[in-house]
Amino acid sequence: xxxxxxxxxxxxxxxxxxxxxxxxxxxxxxxxxxxxxxxxxxxxxxxxxxxxxxxxxxxxxxxxxxxxxxxxxxxxxxxxxxxxxxxxxxxxxxxxxxxxxxxxxxxxxxxxxxxxxxxxxxxxxxxxxxxxxxxxxxxxxxxxxxxxxxxxxxxxxxxxxxxxxxxxxxxxxxxxxxxxxxxxxxxxxxxxxxxxxxxxxxxxxxxxxxxxxxxxxxxxxxxxxxxxx
Amino acid sequence: xxxxxxxxxxxxxxxxxxxxxxxxxxxxxxxxxxxxxxxxxxxxxxxxxxxxxxxxxxxxxxxxxxxxxxxxxxxxxxxxxxxxxxxxxxxxxxxxxxxxxxxxxxxxxxxxxxxxxxxxxxxxxxxxxxxxxxxxxxxxxxxxxxxxxxxxxxxxxxxxxxxxxxxxxxxxxxxxxxxxxxxxxxxxxxxxxxxxxxxxxxxxxxxxxxxxxxxxxxxxxxxxxxxxx
Numbered sequence: 346x347x348x349x350x351x352x353x354x355x356x357x358x359x360x361x362x363x364x365x366x367x368x369x370x371x372x373x374x375x376x377x378x379x380x381x382x383x384x385x386x387x388x389x390x391x392x393x394x395x396x397x398x399x400x401x402x403x404x405x406x407x408x409x410x411x412x413x414x415x416x417x418x419x420x421x422x423x424x425x426x427x428x429x430x431x432x433x434x435x436x437x438x439x440x441x442x443x444x445x446x447x448x449x450x451x452x453x454x455x456x457x458x459x460x461x462x463x464x465x466x467x468x469x470x471x472x473x474x475x476x477x478x479x480x481x482x483x484x485x486x487x488x489x490x491x492x493x494x495x496x497x498x499x500x501x502x503x504x505x506x507x508x509x510x511x512x513x514x515x516x517x518x519x520x521x522x523x524x525x526x527x528x529x530x531x532x533x534x535x536x537x538x539x540x541x542x543x544x545x546x547x548x549x550x551x552x553x554x555x556x557x558x559x560x561x562x563x564x565x566x567x568x569x570x571x572x573x574x
Numbered sequence: 575x576x577x578x579x580x581x582x583x584x585x586x587x588x589x590x591x592x593x594x595x596x597x598x599x600x601x602x603x604x605x606x607x608x609x610x611x612x613x614x615x616x617x618x619x620x621x622x623x624x625x626x627x628x629x630x631x632x633x634x635x636x637x638x639x640x641x642x643x644x645x646x647x648x649x650x651x652x653x654x655x656x657x658x659x660x661x662x663x664x665x666x667x668x669x670x671x672x673x674x675x676x677x678x679x680x681x682x683x684x685x686x687x688x689x690x691x692x693x694x695x696x697x698x699x700x701x702x703x704x705x706x707x708x709x710x711x712x713x714x715x716x717x718x719x720x721x722x723x724x725x726x727x728x729x730x731x732x733x734x735x736x737x738x739x740x741x742x743x744x745x746x747x748x749x750x751x752x753x754x755x756x757x758x759x760x761x762x763x764x765x766x767x768x769x770x771x772x773x774x775x776x777x778x779x780x781x782x783x784x785x786x787x788x789x790x791x792x793x794x795x796x797x798x799x800x801x802x803x
Contacts, residue, residue, distance in 0.1 A: 381695065441663065460641070464608065475615065500618075569613060
């Protein structure tokens with residue numbers, strides 16, 4: 346067990362450690378000596394040992410005299426992802442999306458028709474913007490729906506989508522998070538590759554699945570202005 | 575298409591509507607008349623049409639002159655969950671957890687042994703606290719690990735866990751979110767039922783998967799004080 350850092354605040358000491366390849370953190374009352382009850386704190390799927398809710402939970406327990414320890418679950422947080430896990434997760438997500446896709450495509454088509462009847466919308470050019478599951482349901486929609494003329498997509502891999510992606514020919518801006526804990530990088534690149542669009546741009550940024558930088562919203566806006574206005 | 579509400583702020587009008595059973599929201603520039611380009615905005619898995627990131631995104635586009643429409647994907651947001659979707663999602667989660675469980679149990683056992691060698695922890699009583707995936711990995715751990723003497727669990731269904739749950743005999747406090755969009759209610763109740771513990775308490779609160787009320791942290795703390803101190 347190798348301790349990496351130690352800080353104290355509000356009467357609680359926080360120590361980061363690794364045990365072999367497992368990264369963890371131990372909270373205890375500041376200046377604590379001698380045995381005390383210990384709480385093992387397990388985080389949720391896609392989360393990690395120092396997700397904000399876990400930390401506040403842990404500090405609360407430690408302030409009451411407990412020792413609390415949290416570790417990153419396998420394939421989570423600071424631990425490496427094994428390829429097999431990435432494949433299993435991608436296959437599961439693809440199964441979920443494909444179960445929802447027919448209904449989602451029909452919903453969007455009906456809503457598009459209804460919204461275009463409104464005076465303040467009308468029959469102008471249409472774009473689609475969706476990440477992650479929004480990309481997984483968007484690709485079958487764009488493949489089926491000639492009214493959509495440009496799309497911002499991303500944060501998803503090719504699993505289960507290659508056939509529909511090959512029918513997408515409109516301009517696409519495609520976002521990749523370089524350290525995405527949910528989508529293996531090669532799967533993201535494969536989905537970008539599978540899009541048949543001649544006009545497609547990949548934007549990759551460092552960070553995890555939820556960490557798309559705010560400036561990408563501006564970039565999407567400029568993309569839609571360019572293609573729809 | 576039936577409009578339910580309309581509000582305007584910062585130059586953007588927001589209109590909630592339903593089209594048949596599909597709930598949606600339309601953003602447009604305040605006072606807009608005549609045709610304009612339209613963006614369809616698809617949300618991510620487990621999210622909904624008015625997730626904060628989606629709303630700020632949509633308002634940004636509308637402020638630039640676009641119309642933007644978002645709808646709840648099937649089985650998401652304000653739409654009902656069909657049982658088949660619940661079953662598919664539960665089976666997928668169970669597959670993921672079971673892939674991780676052996677490694678997670680071994681990690682926790684090694685960390686527990688190492689942490690109990692520290693002076694400020696020692697060989698005192700041990701509790702486990704984990705929701706959602708933290709529950710899915712915690713149940714096999716508690717079933718395998720006699721040092722754990724009490725547990726706070728929940729936000730997960732019985733799928734794939736019944737056998738290990740039947741080997742959990744320590745006191746358990748079990749949390750259910752009554753309107754959990756990820757875990758069907760009957761699956762949650764079935765997991766509580768499957769725990770072999772004679773001393774077990776179910777706490778159910780209204781709200782979605784992420785909405786466990788803060789007072790449950792106090793309740794967990796009292797539970798651990800009662801069983802470990």
